[in-house]
Amino acid sequence: MSAETAADQRGQAAATWARRLSRVESRNVTYLAEPPPFWTSASGAEVQDAEGTRYLDLSGAFGVAFAGHAHPLVVERIVEQAGRLVHGMGDVHPPTVKVEFLEALSALLPWESSRAILGLSGADAVEAALKTAQLATGRPGVIAFEGAYHGLTLGALAATGREHFRQSFVERLARHVEFAPFPESELEALGALDQVARLLAGAASVPVGAVLAEPIQGRAGVRIPPPGFLAEVARLARAEGALFIADEVLTGMGRTGALLGCEHEGFRPDLACLGKALGGGVPISACVGPAAVMDAWPRSTGEAIHTSTFLGHPLGCAAGLGFIAALEAEDLVGRARRGGRHALAYLRSALDGCDRVLEVRGRGLLMGIELAADGDSEPAVGVARKALRQGVIVLPAGVRGDVVELAPPATVAASELERGLEEVVAAVRSSVA
Ligand SMILES: Cc1ncc(COP(=O)(O)O)c(C=O)c1O
Numbered sequence: 001m002s003a004e005t006a007a008d009q010r011g012q013a014a015a016t017w018a019r020r021l022s023r024v025e026s027r028n029v030t031y032l033a034e035p036p037p038f039w040t041s042a043s044g045a046e047v048q049d050a051e052g053t054r055y056l057d058l059s060g061a062f063g064v065a066f067a068g069h070a071h072p073l074v075v076e077r078i079v080e081q082a083g084r085l086v087h088g089m090g091d092v093h094p095p096t097v098k099v100e101f102l103e104a105l106s107a108l109l110p111w112e113s114s115r116a117i118l119g120l121s122g123a124d125a126v127e128a129a130l131k132t133a134q135l136a137t138g139r140p141g142v143i144a145f146e147g148a149y150h151g152l153t154l155g156a157l158a159a160t161g162r163e164h165f166r167q168s169f170v171e172r173l174a175r176h177v178e179f180a181p182f183p184e185s186e187l188e189a190l191g192a193l194d195q196v197a198r199l200l201a202g203a204a205s206v207p208v209g210a211v212l213a214e215p216i217q218g219r220a221g222v223r224i225p226p227p228g229f230l231a232e233v234a235r236l237a238r239a240e241g242a243l244f245i246a247d248e249v250l251t252g253m254g255r256t257g258a259l260l261g262c263e264h265e266g267f268r269p270d271l272a273c274l275g276k277a278l279g280g281g282v283p284i285s286a287c288v289g290p291a292a293v294m295d296a297w298p299r300s301t302g303e304a305i306h307t308s309t310f311l312g313h314p315l316g317c318a319a320g321l322g323f324i325a326a327l328e329a330e331d332l333v334g335r336a337r338r339g340g341r342h343a344l345a346y347l348r349s350a351l352d353g354c355d356r357v358l359e360v361r362g363r364g365l366l367m368g369i370e371l372a373a374d375g376d377s378e379p380a381v382g383v384a385r386k387a388l389r390q391g392v393i394v395l396p397a398g399v400r401g402d403v404v405e406l407a408p409p410a411t412v413a414a415s416e417l418e419r420g421l422e423e424v425v426a427a428v429r430s431s432v433a
Contacts, residue, residue, distance in 0.1 A: 013050040014038055037388070042069035045412040045420075047393065056420045057393045060407040063218065063250045063366070066277035066336070067326045068411035074280035074322035081318035090118075090311030091304045098312035101320045105278075105286065108259060108324065110268050115294035118312045119285040122249035122275035123151025128287035129271045130155055130210060131306060133243045136296035139209030143199050143242075145182040145192075147220035147399060150212065150247055150273075159212050162220070162399060176206045182217055182225065189229045196233055200240040211237040211244050215261030218250040221398030222368025222405055224361055231267045243270035243293065249285070250366070253277040254327060255407065257337030257364030264363065280323035284316030332410040339410060340364040343421060350425040357428065366407050369428060373402040379431060380404045386427035392420045404428065 018035035030036070037049035045068060047055045060066055067074065081097060088095030098118070106114045117128040134140050144150070144159035151157070152165060158173040160166065161182075166173060180196045183189040200208050211233055217223040234244035246252075246269035251261030253274060262269050270293050275285035288294075298305070310316075326332065344362045347369065351357045356372040356379070371379040378401025387394050397405035404424065408417060 011051040011053075017050055034385075044068040044070075045409045045416055053391070055388070055391050055393050056412075056416060056423075058406050058408040058412075058417075058420045058424065059393045059395045060277075060365075060409055061281075062276065062395075063255060063407040064276045064281055065409050066253060066255055066365070066407075067280050067323055067330075067332060068409040069281060071280055071322065071326045071411070073326045073329070074282075074319050077318040077322035077325075078282065078315055081314050085314045087310075088312065088314050090309070090313070091300070091307045094312060095314040095317065097314050097317040097321070101312075101317035101324075104321055104324045105288070108327075109272075109288055110260065110263075111290040113291045114288055115291050116286045116288045117294075117297075117306065118316075119275075119287070119308070120283045120310055120313070120316070121151065121153075122247075122273065122285055123153040123156040124308075125249060125273035125275050125285040125287045126150045126156040126159070126212070126245075126247060127153055128306060129245045129247075129273050129289075130159070130212070132271055132287060132289065132294060132296060133210035133245060136293050137209035137242060139207040139242070140176045141199075141204045141206040141208035141210075142177045143196055143204070143208055143211045143237075144177050144179055145213055145217070146179050147182050147217050147223065148179075148212070148214060148247075149217070149219035150214075151249075164399075176204075178204045178208075182213075182220070182223060183229060184223055184225065186226045189226050189232075192229070193232055193236070197236050200236055200242060208237075208240070208242050210242055212247060213244070214247045214249075215251045215265070216256065216363060216366060218366065218405065218407075219397055221370060221403035222361060222366060224363060228265070230262065231265045234267055234269065238270075245269060245271045245273065247273045249273050249275040250407075253323075254333040254336050254410065255364055255366050257333060257340055259333060261363075278323065279316050279319045280326070282316045282319035284313065284320050326411075330411065335410040336364040339408075339412075339414070339417065340367065342414075343367060343406070343408075343417060346418070346421055347425065350421070351428060354429060362406070365410055366405075368397065368406070369404040369424075370398070371402050371404070371428070371431075373400045378402065383424070383427045383431045386431060387424050390423040390427065392423040392427075394424055 014035035017038040271289040380396035
């Protein structure tokens with residue numbers, strides 16, 4: 001379909017916004033060949049675009065809207081905070097709301113006494129965790145996993161195992177990161193564990209201080225490792241004096257039906273990276289861990305060696321407090337667990353016998369439908385497009401664009417979720433027929 005036809009279908013408002021954007025934003029950022037919906041408002045699981053068209057958001061907007069868009073408790077806290085203090089001086093004259101947010105977060109975390117470094121993005125949290133591990137172990141080496149996505153700042157990018165993001169910058173990426181395969185079966189796990197053990201034992205080019213892993217690889221296509229794999233990786237890391245860092249930017253704060261994705265594996269990471277859902281839609285992230293690990297950082301003597309202008313931003317902290325209040329008041333973790341079970345069962349039965357559906361998998365409200373890819377056809381891109389035309393937002397994932405990723409809000413009404421899943425199933429069935 002030509003760009004013009006696509007624009008006609010989506011409407012003139014999108015075409016106009018796309019034209020305006022193309023004149024002012026760097027061309028690498030937004031894909032405009034087919035004008036996307038330009039969002040103007042969102043509430044709960046519903047989004048409205050500049051055309052006035054309404055969509056059901058089963059993507060959670062990159063997994064952020066776990067409590068739904070503009071949750072009332074989040075909005076209330078932001079508005080109240082904005083009336084008092086919009087900006088503080090994070091590490092110099094800290095806003096009181098930073099203290100309140102850190103206390104509330106710490107009370108949720110699995111360690112008896114935890115500490116955090118706040119940031120604004122998931123990548124920030126990963127950068128802080130990697131630095132923490134180096135300080136704690138004295139070793140700069142990192143083991144990451146093929147397919148991993150940890151963000152695009154240079155430290156996080158060095159541990160991101162996807163050529164698409166790396167290739168243009170490879171000369172600038174630190175060479176202390178080595179990759180192991182990310183297994184999806186027991187058999188693959190054996191090879192991956194061997195590789196991790198070898199690297200930890202000295203085969204890496206520099207001594208390894210951290211193993212960094214997503215409990216479920218989201219962007220790589222909702223790839224779930226076999227039970228016990230991550231716990232064994234963490235055990236191997238600790239046995240060699242390295243730390244296990246869980247990148248819980250997507251899986252954390254309840255999305256998988258547990259506060260942290262690692263809980264399903266029955267162990268606590270040495271450090272965890274949080275972001276996305278944490279601020280209820282406002283940018284805030286955190287590298288968190290037990291005091292015993294985090295205290296590898298020297299006490300600040302006035303000029304903090306790791307900080308940023310907007311660290312502990314009052315609006316982010318207030319929104320985070322609103323999110324935590326919603327999480328607890330509405331049992332969002334339990335809702336993700338129960339809602340995810342039903343959704344997965346429905347998708348599996350509705351797509352049963354569909355030839356090109358290779359697998360339907362998920363945990364909690366993070367689900368993926370893997371499609372057979374013919375060459376470079378990126379079948380999930382076509383499915384996402386079809387679903388969008390029917391008013392449902394899902395995103396393609398996977399290195400080959402072959403996984404339809406779903407990460408709906410935990411607050412979505414069961415009837416709405418059902419309706420949305422039916423549209424996704426119809427889009428899959430008509431795409432792969
Ligand atoms: C697991 C994981 N880590 C890190 C990031 C990077 O987060 P951000 O885009 O907020 O920097 C993402 C983003 O998708 C992610 O899914």
